[in-house]
Each structure stands twice: as structure tokens, then as C-alpha cells.
Amino acid sequence: MARKKNHKYIFVIGGVMSGVGKGIATSSIGYLLQAKGFSVNLVKVDPYLNVDAGTMNPTEHGEVFVLKSGLETDQDMGNYERFLDRDLSSEDYMTSGQVYLTVLKKERALEYKGKCVEAIPHVTEEIRRRFTRSAEVSGSDITVVEIGGTVGDYQNMMFIEAARILNLKNPDDVAFILVSYLPVPGNIGEMKTKPTQNAVRQLNSYGVQPDIIIARSASPLDEKRKEKLSISCSVPEENVISAPDISSIYDVPINFEKEKMGDILMKTLRLTTRVKKDGLATWKKFAGSVHAATEEVKIAVVGKYFDTGDFVLSDAYLSVIEAVKISSYKVGRKPKLTWINSKEFEKGTMDVSILKEFDGVLVPGGFGESGIEGILLAIRYVRENKIPYFGLCYGMQLACIEYARNVVGLAEANTTEINKNTLYPVIDIMPEQKKLLADGKYGATMRLGVYPAHLKFKTIAREVYGKDVIEERHRHRYEVNPEYIGHLEKAGLVFSGTSPDGILMEIAELPKKVHPFFLGTQFHPELQARPLNPHPLFTAFIKAVVERSKKK
């Protein structure tokens, strides 16, 4: 698809410090533009040299969000898709690593025809090519680009420079937004604008003037500070948006709209709204349901990376948490998640019977050996005690291993990810994966992205999805070993979803008459759960959770 004439770009840049909600601000801007009747794609620029996010540790860098295409990206891409309720493409994500890799490959192929290859202009040209390409591929009216990092970082300078040039060539079609932070130092008790003034000055030194400042702070901005920022940063007063801390990220688009952000964007980009009615009505309904849900349901998340503290976990499992929340709000409940480190069960410092205190148990994806025996103890307990269970990827594989060990009677059943020489490799590496690892090819080599699955009639999965064929996103190297499918099925486990050729097992479940909800997926349903489109499997799990909470 060609880029539309007068295609608009908005660049979102951070000031003062990171971690102030630039991703949510970008997502909300995207939603507001959609609500004005425009089609929008959101782009994340990550200044690091990794080619994608797949090789990074989630407890350090947040979850790896997998796009439909299979590209492993930053968690912000998940926020974008959730707010827009739209699939984004590989072209909507770029890292410095990707940019340099392309430039260096071109250099090796003599494509620069003997020229000296330099950061400027060749790297910035490649960045601009990528901005334009994402607009073309998406076919959208407006592209909103979030530049990672903060103004003043060396790493993101090239991206800001590329944006500056794009603005120079199309001044009517480009806008800059600075998301800045206004601290309220405890000993002074007053909101300070100076760091933001300095951030704008720094941005000015790059040749970029922000059109809008989103002023993040603990409390709302008063008129005095708006005026001060306006005068010192040369931004019209109405374009200084007050963005105080709030309890639900889903209120951000509504708060922006209270500050007339939609109209300001229209004016800045020389556009007129395409809708007459309140484009935010459906969003407001969802955002309202977040606050309306007060009755709690208690869900234990049992996993292995859990010795890092709750703060880190909320990033490492962002999509899982959001998927649970979204489905809970849909049925009018507020989820209370408790993180349980499965190593505690192994060491005996916590007894698995603690799980009966919960209304449901979830085991998310993961890799490697540590804490796995503890997870298996937990799965056995919830299966035998009929506590709703939802296993995602590793959580499904481990449910199959637990079933093989304790129901089929193959006591040493395991995954070859943990024990290469296990007697019963119920979960085994895919043959093509074996070769990749032997060659040391780790990056972007898993089974990644969307694959179809066929659902079996008269199963929970078929009933919940309401259709025969589904498409879900994957990220794994191991599979249910075809040699054990017969044994597991004979013992009562149902493979309700398989690859179209019937070889790969995509969903395992126990019939409702045996267990209220015991289901695992080889794919990651959490990646496609959205506020305005909750994921049916998460909703089914939460419904079972609610049922149990009523009985207690």
C-alpha cells in the first residue's frame, strides 16, 4: 500500500527522566486520533543495539511482546495494540541494531557505490526510510512514533535527527510532543518546571521545537505552571497538557481529552475531525468498568522468575496481567494477583495446600529448569482439588508432564528442555529447532508469531471461541511429543486444539465433568487480549474463578 498523501507523523519524545508513561501517552494519543475517525499506526523506536527484544531478559527489560508476524518486540507494542485494538506489523518496530544491520549489509554489498558510509546521512536516511515504510505498510492516515529514552541521550539522537529532517521536508505534516516530568521535591512541596524547561532547551539544540508538552506529575498542573511552561518553552498555553498520576492507565485517554488533546492534535496537524458523535463512548464504558469492579477474585500466579520483587514482575508479565484484568472487569470483578515463587514448594518453605485459598491458579510462560518441580507440585494440587487452572505455553507443557507422571503413571516424564535423557520425553524439542541450537542460532529462531489451530467439537475451547479455526501467537521451541499423545488421551486429557495437519498440540484440557476448568495453551493468548475485545479463554477462566469464589 502506498503512503497516503499528506500522511501525518507525530513524534513522541521523553524529557527529564524515563519511566513516566511515554508508552501509555503514545497509546492514548493513538486512541484519541482513532476516535476522531483516523486510521493510526503506532511505532516504537528502541535505541539499543539488540536487533530485536527476543534475546533480552524479561525481568530486566520487561516482557517480550510477539507481533502477529513473529517479531519479538518491546512491551510497549503490547500497550499500543491493546489501546488501538489493531494488529501492528514488523515495520512498526525498530531498533538501532536493525538500522545499523541494514546499513552495514548495504555497505558490504557495495550499494553505497564507493562512498564513505557515515552516521549522517546514511543512518538517518535509513531511519527515515523505515518511518515512511511503516506508514506505507499500515496504510494509515497518521503514524505516531515513540522514540525510546530521554532527550539528551546519545543513543536516540539519530532518531530525533531523522524526525527533524522529516519535519523540514513536510512542515505541515509533522508534530512533536514532549512527555516530560515535573518533580515535587518533598522539602519544597512545590512543583518544579525547570527540568522540563531544560529538556525543551536540549531538544531545541537539536533543531526541534515541541508543539505539545505533556506534563507528567504526581498532581495536576495549576494555571501558574502552565503559563510558566508556555512562556519559557514557546508552547501555546492550551498545548501544555496536565497529566497527573492516576490509578488506571485506561483513564489516560479520557484525561487527555478533558485537556482537549484531540482538538489540539487536529489543529497542530491541520486536520478536521471525521466524526460527529463522541468517539470515546465505548472506551469510557470500558474505563468505567475498571472502577465499578470492586468485588475481588483471588488468583495465584505460580512461576519461576519470582524472586525479583513485584515491581519487576508487573513488567515481565505485563500482557498476562492485562489479559486477566480485562476479562475480570468484563465480568465485574477486580482481580487480586498473588505471585508465588514455585521454588518455595520445592524447598518445602511453603506448602502447596496454600493454593486452596485462591479462586484460580495461572502458570505463565517461561524457560529453563529452575522452579519447575515446584510448578508440577502446584499443577497436581489444583488438578486433584478442582481449582481452576490456566497454563500458558510452559504452563501447558507442564500440565501435560504432570498428567503423564501422576495419571498415566510415567513417573519420570519430563521435557527435554530440562532433561535431555529423560525416559519419557513427553515434551520434546522440534527437530528443526535442534539444528538451530546446535548451530548457535538463538535470536528470532523459536516458533514465533501467528499460526492457525483447529478446534475439536464439544470441548471447552470450541465452546468458548465459538468457531472451528483460530489464530494465536506463539513463542516456544518445544512441543508435545506425538509419541505420547495416545497415552495422555487414553488417560483422559483432551487435546482440543491442534495444528491444521493434526501434528502439533495447541490446547490441552480436562472435560468439564472432571474438572471445573483445567486448560493449557501452547500459544500465548494474552498477546491478543484487548480492553475492547477481551480474550475468550481468559474470560472463561475468570468465569470459573468467579464460580469458585462464590462457593467459598
Ligand code: GLN
Ligand atoms: N520453554 C518452553 C519452550 O520453549 C515454553 C516457552 C514459553 O513458555 N514461552 O517451548
